[in-house]
Amino acid sequence: MSLRLSTVILPYRRWHDGGRDAWQRAEQLGFHTAYTYDHLSWRSFRDGPWFGAMPTLTAAAGVTERMRLGTLVTSPNFRHPVTLAKELISLDDISGGRITLGIGAGGNGFDATVLGQEPWTPRERADRFAECVSLLDRLLTEDGTNGVSYTGDFYSAHEARNIPGCVQRPRLPFAVAATGPRGLRLAARHGQAWVTTGDPKLYETGTPEQSRRALRDQVEKLGKACADAGRDANAMDKILLTGFTPDRGRPLESLGAFVDFAGKHRELGFTEIVVHWPVPDSDFAADEGVFERIATEAVAQLG
DSSP: OOEEEEEOOSSSSSSIIIIHHHHHHHHHHHEEEEOOOOOOOOOOGGGGGOOOOHHHHHHHHHSSSSSEEEEEOTTTTTOHHHHHHHHHHHHHHHHTTTTEEEEEESSHHHHHHTTTTTOOOOOHHHHHHHHHHHHHHHHHHHOOOOOEEESSSSSEEEEEOOOOOOOSSSSSOEEEEOOOHHHHHHHHHOOOOEEEEOOOTTTTTOOOHHHHHHHHHHHHHHHHHHHHHHHGGGSSEEEESSSSTTTTTTGSOHHHHHHHHHHHTTTOOOEEEEOOOOOTTTOOOOHHHHHHHHHHHHHHHHH
């Protein structure tokens, strides 16, 4: 697979004050996909403006034509598969079949407690994640008139109907975020793509070389999970969301730096690199001129 370059646009701007412009510009620059975070708030942005992912993607679908759109990532922290499925088939229809659902287990930050619950243990997050993805798969695939009924440990559905189903068949693609054994098995079973941010333990004190070794190990473990599931791992997209490895923002400092970074990660098997749209005065600050050069020139230089 040839390397794709995508971006993630954080939903912190009012739509009519820079928000719409970013999505339109992303398409003009030729990004393969523009994603957004599906959080109710996030880290250092918690005390500032932050808008909902699904309405933002719906608006983005109305002002773009070719670029794919998606979440990176949605989680069960505050999403229920039944209501999420209805939003997704609507969004897939509005966009003309351009939606990818990035989905992960979630963490223990603001989203984990905002509805008043205690943070889930890692095991419970993994259990909920597996049940959520499996049920969501059914809800988006089985669009018959009898609907989907299900009673699980965490989620239930009673004759849930999603007629006419997704524009993309048999359903819109899942990009499953995972690094552990259970998550990788889930990605192999349900994902059309796999997402990673690298090894979080290396972010503060690791080196780029250690990060690449960890990523190589993740790719190899995904390959084994796919083999166990009877799938060809080479046919699955492998997505790296940048900004969370020891490289941090250095790949966006120059076109050459990015081409070097992307080339080394393509060698590991990654088919899509995702960069954050520049956010001034944040961890995602970047020179906009350099960013646009990367968007328009990097893939061609990688050959």
